[in-house]
Amino acid sequence: MxxxxxxxxxxxxxxxxxxxxxxxxxxxxxxxxxxxxxxxxxxxxxxxxxxxxxxxxxxxxxxxxxxxxxxxxxxxxxxxxxxxxxxxxxxxxxxxxxxxxxxxxxxxxxPLAVLTASEPAIYGRFGYGLATHSLSARIDTSRVALQLPAPLAAEADGLRLRQSDEAASLLAECEAVYAQVVSRRPGMLQRRPGWEREPLLDPERDREGASPLRCVVALRDGEPVAYARYAVKMCWSRTDAADGEVRLRELEALDPAGYAALWRFLWGIDLTTTIVADNRPVDDPWQHLVSNPRRCGTAVGDSLYLRPVDVGAALAARCYATPVEVVLEVEDTFCPWNTGRWRLSGDEKGAVCEPTGDAADLSLGVRELGSAYLGGTSLTALAGAGLVREERPGSGALRATAAAFADDVQPWLPHGF
The missing domain is CATH 3.40.630.30 (Gcn5-related N-acetyltransferase (GNAT))
Incomplete structure (x- = not known):
């Protein structure tokens, strides 16, 4: 049949x-x-x-x-x-x-297709490469101090915090902040109408005894500059000592002061000794503000998988950290229209990518191109694994192209879909 x-x-x-x-x-x-x-x-x-x-x-x-x-x-x-x-x-x-x-x-x-994978082994054969990672942490706040530089602490002191036990009540403030941070980090998704409801989903079966989703917003002159969504799970030791958890769902900020103010708020929630965060950027700045990183229980996992649907349009849609002029020979067995040589010319202002008959500088598969596209995976690292080849060893094409593809922040997917 x-x-x-x-x-x-x-x-x-x-x-x-x-x-x-x-x-x-x-x-x-x-x-x-x-x-x-x-x-x-x-x-x-x-x-x-x-x-x-x-x-x-x-x-x-x-x-x-x-x-x-x-x-x-x-x-x-x-x-x-x-x-x-x-x-x-x-x-x-x-x-x-x-x-x-x-x-x-x-x-x-x-020009791009993305997914999150329940079984990562499945999607590589269709050309999807691992493009972003996520950081999880279990921070022992009873033994780890948050150490803010004095000027940052003073600026954070100048913000007003507004908290609600009903996260939906501060939805407008949160979305105002989120809309402004999207373009700052590759991999973030602009929220179309209706998608603002997805991060608020909070089924009771997933709470494991924690509170309903709460929210706190940092305000400067009445305008939101940062927000965090979180829940609190109260626990007590055998000696009746409080041992609760703060479960962080989201935290976004427009500037370091708002970011610091909300992490300090989370650190200081009464009757808790742990902050649990399951999806944070790999380069999340709080890691540089803690007194003892070994007590933060960090781990890195895979997140977003990406494949170019149209190699030329995809590579022309982004900018490059340094000027790049390179011919890429791409192999794409599942979407053969991408197979061939592509000349990429670009810099921090924009790029052009078109088919060419010129000799290739680098050869790679579409899966590897997808992994490197957002700047989180180095072409040099992929070459070290034998997945990218410099056609004229010693030409410097690999090093120059890897530098151009890099970005100053790690890419990150804020929520699943």
């Missing part, structure tokens, strides 16, 4: 979404279901049906993502991908990945 994907119809959404939950052995709340129903772009969602039963799902979100140089580029967010256990190993996933990328190429509007 031939099973082919087709576009989802609005009336089929509940069954389609149910198939996704079943494949992940998951459940949802009424709030989650309502939010994701509203966010689903039905016309960009596909499924495979076996008679009247959906057995595979996949969708796309229409994002705009920050890239090096500050541009916010149209990007397809691959989402809600599943195959029922009864229909594995029939090529359904490959067929859906093929359909998505062919449709994206035909539309010609989004």
């Amino acid at each position: 031939t099973l082919e994907p087709r576009v989802l119809q609005p009336s089929e959404w509940d069954d389609w979404y149910g198939a996704l939950l079943s494949a992940f052995a998951s459940e949802d709340s009424s709030q989650e279901r309502e939010v994701y129903r509203s966010l689903t772009e039905v016309e960009r969602s596909i499924g495979v049906w076996d008679e009247d039963r959906p057995v595979a799902t996949a969708g796309l979100f229409s994002f705009r993502m920050a890239v090096p140089g500050g541009a916010v580029v149209p990007t397809a967010g691959v989402t809600m991908v599943s195959v029922a256990p009864t229909h594995r190993r029939r090529g359904l996933l490959r067929t859906m990945m093929r359909r998505q990328l062919d449709d994206l190429r035909a539309a010609g509007e989004e």
Whole structure:
């Protein structure tokens, strides 16, 4: 029996979404279901049906993502991908990945595709490379001090903090800050209407005894300059000593003073001895303000995977830290229209990337290009792994191109999709 994907119809959404939950052995709340129903772009969602039963799902979100140089580029967010256990190993996933990328190429509007992977081993064969990492931490605030430089502490003292036990009540202030920070860090997603609700999802089953989501905002002259969303889980030792946790969900700031004021607030919450943060940028500045980094329980994990849909348009959409003039020979077996030689000419103001017949300076796969695209993975490191090749050793092309691709901050995905 031939099973082919087709576009989802609005009336089929509940069954389609149910198939996704079943494949992940998951459940949802009424709030989650309502939010994701509203966010689903039905016309960009596909499924495979076996008679009247959906057995595979996949969708796309229409994002705009920050890239090096500050541009916010149209990007397809691959989402809600599943195959029922009864229909594995029939090529359904490959067929859906093929359909998505062919449709994206035909539309010609989004040069990049991104996803987060439940199983990272799956998506490399479709050209997705690991482009961002995330930092997690479990900070023992009873033994680690937050040490702010005196001028920064004084400036933080001048801010007014406003706190609410209901995170949604400060939504407008938070979104005003978030909208201004997006372009500062590659990998961040501009929030389209409706997406401001996603970070507020707070199903009780995931709280593990913690409070509902709370929020604190730092204000300067009445204007928000930073916000943090967090929950508190109260714990008590056998001796009735308080041993609670602060669970940080989000923290964004327009300047160091706002950033410092909110970390100091979190550090000082009564009856707590731990701050738990599960998704922070790898270069998060608090790491330089602690008295004992060994007691901060940090770990780094994979986050966003990226692949160029159109190599030329993707490379021309970002800027470069230093002037670059290089011919890249790209191999892309899954999207062969990208295979070939591309001349990239660019600097901090912009770039041009076009096909060329000139000899290549560097050779690499599209997966490696995706990993390096946001500036978080060095082309030199990939060359050390044998994944990028300098065609004329000693020419300096690798070093120069790696420097151009780098960015002054690490890329980061603020929330999943």
